[in-house]
Amino acid sequence: MNPVLFPNREGRALQEEKLTALLADVDRRVARGPVTPTINLDHFKAELAGFDFHEPRALEDVLGWTIARLETGLVHLNHPRYLGLFNPGPSFPSQCADRIAAVFNPQLASTATSPAAVALEAYVIREVGKKAGLGPQAAGHFTSGGSEANATAVICAATRAAPDFAAIGSRAFSGQPVFYISQDSHLAWIKIAHQSGLGRQAARLVPTDGTGRMCMQALKAAIAADRQAGDVPFLLVATAGTTNAGMIDPLAACAEIARQENLWFHADAAWGGGAIASDRRRPMLAGMEAADSITIDAHKWFATTMGCGMFLTPHAQVLSDAFNVATSFMPSHVLGLDPYVTTLQWSRRFLGLRLFLSLAAAGWAGHGAHVEHSFRMIAQLNDALAACGWTIANGRESLAVTCLLPPPGSKPVPQIVAQILRSGTAWVSVADFENTKVIRACITHGETSEDDIAKVVEALEQARLEG
């Protein structure tokens, strides 16, 4: 037995204590330091090249080195002024879950090997599905992220539309199968179209309506034109919380069109779905309850560690139809409901524990308050900048993302953003909103404070005028 790989109880306890202390220290320093990396990458790569795996070093040294380099070598998603791409400062319960999962290291492919863990995940999925409006038959599973959940939606929708899709792929359709997404949807859909075997052309990008939402007229026209041409529409995807601007496609109207056209209706609420926790904001997602499937990433507004997505559906049977295989080597599965025969993955990590601990300990109310905090902080940012003459390009009907335009006479948007990132005060980005370059800021961090907002406003004002 190698004592480094498998130290004895005392050795392990000692190292764990030191590691815990190191991590607590670095966590405190990160929140006070720059958001953006300061590392010299060439120097770092040279150091890396010095690791000769024929000559092992003490684990303690390697741990210290790794933590120190990550401290300067990352954009810190856990910094309260990371106003970024939906990834949160992770909640403490989800970090606890990762520690627990690392010790038991359960294999969630089957009920036979992990009965309690599989049942726990199924329970969390059902409760989240019910909260999302799918009713008591809500089913689904945890995924590596939104992309896997969205890929699952495509496979389920295609399998339901043409059951032979399972056996012969796209040839099961009488023409090219096509699905509809808004031009502002998450473009992983293009990769998903490719990887599902439908081809990238299957993803039809529908124009937005001038406010960042899918245009219903354009959608209807596209469906009609595709049918005319002999293509076969099978899926409509509405985005609830676009990446660039946090806008919500008209969910109820999309549900109605999907019903009329006999399309699978999927709501991609990877980030925005977190709003189900807030009774006050839930009405913004009205229409989502009519979905055949929903994507929600727990690693976004539910603030779990990365990556933790969810696929939710009231049609459990389709999952079995799409992913069932018979093997001789796997332990016998329960009525075809084991995760390895109802999902894309096979070996699977215990992701659901992260959301279980969060919901069990903080409750829906705790997560609702977390969502409200984002709305409050983004409103404060918008108010302060509007008072300085800035324009909120996406209005104030978005989820907690703002698209900002500086007053006339300011430096160009990309230069302002570059200056902010150089200073390390905050992380914001350049995005396109309705053909205009905007500064995008999203607040999902539970610890972003009024003081942080004031610092961001000051930095933006300085950056737009400087130089």
Ligand SMILES: *Cc1c(COP(=O)(O)O)cnc(C)c1O
């Ligand atoms: C983040 C996101 C995705 C992709 O999810 P990953 O977790 O990054 O795989 C898809 N759609 C929307 C709307 C998203 O916000």
